[in-house]
Amino acid sequence: MEITRTTLGIAAGIAGTLFLGYCVYFDQQRRKDPLFKKKLRERRQNAVKNSNRSSTLGGPLPDMNDHEAMQRFFLQQIQLGEELLAAGNLEAGVEHLGQAVAVCGQTQQLLGVLQQTMPAPIFHLLLKKLPEVSERLRASMKASGNVLQDEDVE
Incomplete structure (x- = not known):
């Protein structure tokens, strides 16, 4: 057949x-x-709870002496911040952008770029939250034995 x-x-x-x-x-x-x-x-x-948990500082912190690790951390924080802001999660987005600003070597230039590209209310929220984020990042670094110098976090 x-x-x-x-x-x-x-x-x-x-x-x-x-x-x-x-x-x-x-x-x-x-x-x-x-x-x-x-x-x-x-x-x-x-x-939603799991995404909120993963969007906080809980990730691995970079070694301040490893320039490549710091650069990866910076880029990762910028990307996460942008994604969260685009998704409408302003608090977590600003948190990640604040961490990126805190570890950035050229803080003033980065803040200038962010001011140009972000809506004013979100940028003001970032400025308001930046000292708190920087302090929390500094405390996390000290707890992990990865001590920051005063000029490392502005």
Whole structure:
């Protein structure tokens, strides 16, 4: 018996229809579950909590003597800050940008660029939060044995 293209096409069509039916059936079963919405809400809340936790200073701090590590940390903080601001999470975004400013060797130039590119209210929030972020970064560095010099954090 020879399998023709027509037979193969019909078999593929039947298989596709069965798969689609399977998906629709189990989607309906899932949606009928009385706890579905509750579980979905809990999952979303946990995801938000986890993203907030990961966006704080908890990451590994760079060695102040390793220029490449400091540069990677700086770029990572800038990127995270921009992503969080774009997502609407202003507090965490400003926190990361503040950390980038705190470890930047050319603080005034960076603040000038940020002032040009950021909306004024967000920039003022950054300026307001900068001393607190710098102090927290300095305390974290001291706790990890990675001591900052006064000129390292402005």
